[in-house]
Amino acid sequence: MSQHVAKAxxxxxxxxxxxxAQMGGLTEHNLGRAFDALSNQDLQLAEHVILSDKEIDRLQVDIESQVIQMIALRGPLAEDLRHILGALKITGNLERIGDxxxxxxxxxxxxxxxxxPKPLMGGLRNMVDLALSQLKDVLDAYADRNADLALSVWARDEQIDAMYNSVFRELLTYMMEDPRNISFCTHLLFGAKNIERIGDHTTNIAETIHFLVHGTEISTDRPKNDDTTKPANDPRDQG
Amino acid sequence: MSQHVAKAxxxxxxxxxxxxAQMGGLTEHNLGRAFDALSNQDLQLAEHVILSDKEIDRLQVDIESQVIQMIALRGPLAEDLRHILGALKITGNLERIGDxxxxxxxxxxxxxxxxxPKPLMGGLRNMVDLALSQLKDVLDAYADRNADLALSVWARDEQIDAMYNSVFRELLTYMMEDPRNISFCTHLLFGAKNIERIGDHTTNIAETIHFLVHGTEISTDRPKNDDTTKPANDPRDQG
Structure with a gap:
C-alpha cells in the first residue's frame, strides 16, 4: 500500500x-430528553426527540455504507477488519438505543x-440516570479503546436490572391499589423495560470493545437479572 | 481466482x-414452542425452549466468524459482499427473534x-400464528432470493401491529375489571410486545432480502402501527 493510500x-x-461518537452523543442526548418529556409531560419536547431519531438512523445508514465501501476498496485484515466490523455492530446497537x-x-x-402520583417517576429516573452514565462511559471506552472501562460498564448492568425489578413490582402495586393507575402504569412499565433494554445494548457495545482490544470474548456469562419472570410467589420477593 | 478457489x-x-436456514428453522420452532409453553402453562417445555436458545446463539457466533474469515480471505466484492453482509444482518435479527x-x-x-380466563390467550395466539407464518415466508424468500415474497412479508407486518393494538386494549380492560388479573395480564402484555417486536425483526430481514436482490432499499416507509402510544382518549379508540 502506498504512503498516500495508507494515509487515506x-x-x-x-x-x-x-x-x-457523533451517533453516540446524539443517542445519549435523546435518551435524556425522552425521559424529561415523559416525566414533565412535555409533548413538544417529545416530538423533537421523535423527529431527531431520524438523524440517528441517517448516521447508521451512513456508517453502514462506509463500512461496505471500506471492505470492498481496502480489503481490511486482522485488527482493521475487527475495527470496521466492530463499528458496524456498535452502530446497530446505537440505532436500537435511539429507537x-x-x-x-x-x-x-x-x-x-x-x-x-409524582413519586411514581422516581424509580424510572434512577434507571435513566444510570443508563445515561453507562452509555457515556461505553462511548468513552470506545474512543479510548479502554477495555477496563468497558468491562466495568458490562459488570454494572446488573444494577439497572435490579432497579428494573424493583420498579416492575412497585408499578404493579400501584395498579392493584387503584385501577385508575393501570393505563398510566402500563406505559411506565414499558418505559422501564425500554431502559432495561438500553442497558443490554450498552452491554453489547462493551462486549464489542473488549473484543476489539483483546481479540477475545468476555469470558464470564453476561450478568442478567430481570427476575420479573420468576414466579410471583418466589420467596425472594417477600419483604 | 483459480477454479479450485472459486469452487471453494x-x-x-x-x-x-x-x-x-438452520438458525431460522430453530428460531421458528422455538417461537411456536414458547407460546405453547405459555398458553398450556407447561414449565418443562418452557425450560426446553430457554435451553435451546443457546444453540441459536451458537449458530450466530459461528456465522459471524465465518463472515469475518470470508471477508479476510476472499476479499468479496459487489454482489458477494452484499450477500455476506446481508447474512450478517439476518443472523443478528434471528438471534433477537430467538431471544x-x-x-x-x-x-x-x-x-x-x-x-x-382462557379467552385471554386468543389474541396472542393469533399474533403468534401470523408471526410464525411471516417468519416462514421470509426464510423461504431468503433461500429463493424472492424479493416479491419478501415485500409481501414486509407489507403484512401492519396486521401484527393491528393485532397488538387490539390485544393491548383488551388486556387493559381485563386488568381494570379485576385487579387479580393485573399480574398475569402484565406478563401477557410483555409477551404481546415481544411478538410485535418479532414482527419488526422479520420485516428487517425482508428489507435485507430486498436489498440483496435489487441493491436498493424498499422505497416506502415501513408500515408501523403500534398506536398504543397514542393518547388514551384518541377518538379512533372509541367503540
Whole structure:
C-alpha cells in the first residue's frame, strides 16, 4: 500500500470513529430528553426527540455504507477488519438505543394528560440516570479503546436490572391499589423495560470493545437479572 | 481466482445460507414452542425452549466468524459482499427473534400457577400464528432470493401491529375489571410486545432480502402501527 493510500485509509478509520461518537452523543442526548418529556409531560419536547431519531438512523445508514465501501476498496485484515466490523455492530446497537429512547418519548403522547402520583417517576429516573452514565462511559471506552472501562460498564448492568425489578413490582402495586393507575402504569412499565433494554445494548457495545482490544470474548456469562419472570410467589420477593 | 478457489468460495457462500436456514428453522420452532409453553402453562417445555436458545446463539457466533474469515480471505466484492453482509444482518435479527421467543417462554415461570380466563390467550395466539407464518415466508424468500415474497412479508407486518393494538386494549380492560388479573395480564402484555417486536425483526430481514436482490432499499416507509402510544382518549379508540 502506498504512503498516500495508507494515509487515506487511516483517515477513513478515524472518520468512522468520529461518526460513531457523533451517533453516540446524539443517542445519549435523546435518551435524556425522552425521559424529561415523559416525566414533565412535555409533548413538544417529545416530538423533537421523535423527529431527531431520524438523524440517528441517517448516521447508521451512513456508517453502514462506509463500512461496505471500506471492505470492498481496502480489503481490511486482522485488527482493521475487527475495527470496521466492530463499528458496524456498535452502530446497530446505537440505532436500537435511539429507537428505544424514541419509544419512551412516544409514551408521552399517551400519558401527557393523565394525573399521576409524582413519586411514581422516581424509580424510572434512577434507571435513566444510570443508563445515561453507562452509555457515556461505553462511548468513552470506545474512543479510548479502554477495555477496563468497558468491562466495568458490562459488570454494572446488573444494577439497572435490579432497579428494573424493583420498579416492575412497585408499578404493579400501584395498579392493584387503584385501577385508575393501570393505563398510566402500563406505559411506565414499558418505559422501564425500554431502559432495561438500553442497558443490554450498552452491554453489547462493551462486549464489542473488549473484543476489539483483546481479540477475545468476555469470558464470564453476561450478568442478567430481570427476575420479573420468576414466579410471583418466589420467596425472594417477600419483604 | 483459480477454479479450485472459486469452487471453494461458492461452497462457503452456500454453507453460509445453509447455516442461516438452520438458525431460522430453530428460531421458528422455538417461537411456536414458547407460546405453547405459555398458553398450556407447561414449565418443562418452557425450560426446553430457554435451553435451546443457546444453540441459536451458537449458530450466530459461528456465522459471524465465518463472515469475518470470508471477508479476510476472499476479499468479496459487489454482489458477494452484499450477500455476506446481508447474512450478517439476518443472523443478528434471528438471534433477537430467538431471544424474544425465549422471553415468552420465561414468562411461563411467572404465570404457570395462575388461574386465568382462557379467552385471554386468543389474541396472542393469533399474533403468534401470523408471526410464525411471516417468519416462514421470509426464510423461504431468503433461500429463493424472492424479493416479491419478501415485500409481501414486509407489507403484512401492519396486521401484527393491528393485532397488538387490539390485544393491548383488551388486556387493559381485563386488568381494570379485576385487579387479580393485573399480574398475569402484565406478563401477557410483555409477551404481546415481544411478538410485535418479532414482527419488526422479520420485516428487517425482508428489507435485507430486498436489498440483496435489487441493491436498493424498499422505497416506502415501513408500515408501523403500534398506536398504543397514542393518547388514551384518541377518538379512533372509541367503540
Amino acid at each position: 485509509y487511516r483517515e477513513e478509520l478515524l472518520l468512522l470513529d468520529h461518526k460513531i 428505544l429512547a424514541k419509544n419512551i418519548a412516544k409514551r408521552s403522547r399517551a400519558t401527557a394528560t393523565e394525573q399521576y | 468460495y461458492r461452497e462457503e457462500l452456500l454453507l453460509l445460507d445453509h447455516k442461516i 424474544l421467543a425465549k422471553n415468552i417462554a420465561k414468562r411461563s415461570r411467572a404465570t404457570a400457577t395462575e388461574q386465568y
